[in-house]
Amino acid sequence: MADKDKKKRVGPMTFVRQVRAEGNKVTWTTRPETIQASIFVVIMSVLIALFLFAADTVISLAVKAITGL
Numbered sequence: 248m249a250d251k252d253k254k255k256r257v258g259p260m261t262f263v264r265q266v267r268a269e270g271n272k273v274t275w276t277t278r279p280e281t282i283q284a285s286i287f288v289v290i291m292s293v294l295i296a297l298f299l300f301a302a303d304t305v306i307s308l309a310v311k312a313i314t315g316l
Contacts, residue, residue: 257265276284310316
């Protein structure tokens with residue numbers, strides 16, 4: 248049973264060939280796709296920041312009104 252659990256060892260050259268083969272299977276994004284995704288992330292980050300700022304302001308005003316500070 249212990250023999251079945253051990254993984255087969257491969258040499259360094261075989262490992263490099265396997266890594267290159269797997270790297271060739273990867274679908275890399277194009278430059279326009281990367282730019283579009285980056286713009287989307289920036290826009291969503293700004294929108295979330297504005298929402299959290301508004302929520303924080305409303306909660307702060309509510310707490311001040313309740314506590315009278």
